[in-house]
Amino acid sequence: MTTPDIDHDFLASARRTLSLEQNALRDLSERLDTPFTHACQHMLECRGRVVVTGVGKSGHVGRKIAATLASTGTPSFFVHAGEASHGDLGMLVRDDLVLALSNSGETAELTALLPLFKRLGTTMIAMTGNVSSSLARHADVHLDVSVAQEACPLNLAPTSSTTATLALGDALAIALLEARRFSPEDFALSHPGGTLGKRLLLRVEDLMHTGDELPVVRNDALLSEALIEMTRKGHGFTCVTDERDRLVGIYTDGDLRRTIDRHGDVRQLTINDVMTPGGRTIEAETLAAEAVRVMEDHRITALVVVDTLLRPIGLLKMHDLLRSGIV
Structure with missing residues (x-):
């Protein structure tokens, strides 16, 4: 050479x-x-x-x-x-x-x-x-x-x-x-471990928190009760439901800061007085990739998962999506 x-x-x-x-x-x-x-x-x-x-x-x-x-x-x-x-x-x-x-x-x-x-x-x-x-x-x-x-x-x-x-x-x-x-869905079935597979196969129901992990209070509860529920579940917010268990609002850590700034003494307030009506929701069967889009569009980090009667059945956080590899 x-x-x-x-x-x-x-x-x-x-x-x-x-x-x-x-x-x-x-x-x-x-x-x-x-x-x-x-x-x-x-x-x-x-x-x-x-x-x-x-x-x-x-x-x-x-x-x-x-x-x-x-x-x-x-x-x-x-x-x-x-x-x-x-x-x-x-x-x-x-x-x-x-x-x-x-x-x-x-x-x-x-x-x-x-x-x-x-x-x-x-x-x-x-x-x-x-x-x-x-x-x-x-x-x-x-x-x-x-x-x-x-x-x-x-x-x-x-x-x-x-x-x-x-x-x-x-x-x-x-x-x-x-x-x-x-189709892309067919491709995903043979690539379940890849990013595309996850985006096309994973649904909200595969990642959401359910059961005792879901923070919920009735809309006639005292604010103090809602704070206890938020602290106990540790997700930074709670769902608020009516007498038929339908979602009527949410209350977050950010709402608490605003409540103290506006009301000072909060001991007699009910959650209905200070909650944010409505709240962003998603259905369990929705693709997790769609949940990412909703969160990004509305600049939020969590979604309440509801059934067809608007009853909360779970919650999904951006952290769950990050951990799954969707994001």
């Missing part, structure tokens, strides 16, 4: 790489035709799973393609072609579809599996850079991912070719997503 050139123009090298890979993607886009449509139709009609396979760099790309398919509504997993010959092929069943990746189309580990795919009667889609290769000839559908030049100046390291393969995998996944009419 020669001595590294510390004065090398790294920016020029990077721009050349990106330009070559952009050219590869443009050529791929212009080359797409009927086989891509056929591949999508086979994958859409597949009653099993899409089993992605490959080795080397194609294997790394295949793992990502399988993950993208699985997260966008097409059940999929990756099997290393080398391991498939040593038992992992047992993961494959007749209703599955094989998506085989190989730039040369002659990878020994993959070509060795061709008779087994035929015996199972499994549909195979091949993505190769060689339309005359064994994989291309034996596939039910061949997708051409050939590139004019690798970004590697030696034209050896898989660079433009892996980019093209990965991009075509994304194109398949998104075309299928759209054909399935895959």
Whole structure:
């Protein structure tokens, strides 16, 4: 190995790489035709799973393609072609579809599996850079991912070719997503731990405080009783209800400061004299993300959760939303 050139123009090298890979993607886009449509139709009609396979760099790309398919509504997993010959092929069943990746189309580990795919009667889609290769000839559908030049100046390291393969995998996944009419809610179901999943799945009822945690007093109670309830529950406010248990107002720590400033002696006051009528409310079935919007719009840090008869059944605080990862 020669001595590294510390004065090398790294920016020029990077721009050349990106330009070559952009050219590869443009050529791929212009080359797409009927086989891509056929591949999508086979994958859409597949009653099993899409089993992605490959080795080397194609294997790394295949793992990502399988993950993208699985997260966008097409059940999929990756099997290393080398391991498939040593038992992992047992993961494959007749209703599955094989998506085989190989730039040369002659990878020994993959070509060795061709008779087994035929015996199972499994549909195979091949993505190769060689339309005359064994994989291309034996596939039910061949997708051409050939590139004019690798970004590697030696034209050896898989660079433009892996980019093209990965991009075509994304194109398949998104075309299928759209054909399935895959919704944000569907996406959230496969991403329950992610931020989007939480925003689309978590509801107010999943986070709200209920039962003995909910501070409530009747509107004929003395202010002193309301203060005891607020102190005991520790949420900085209390709900105020009428004789039918319907919410008629709230009373907060801020209201207490204003009450003392206006009235001085507060010992004989009832909560009805000093409460804030109404109060911002939300229903338990509402998405937690909507609760965030309401709080932000009205610059408040808590909401009373009510049922259809406006009876308080819980409370939700901004702290709960922060802790859940919604915010």
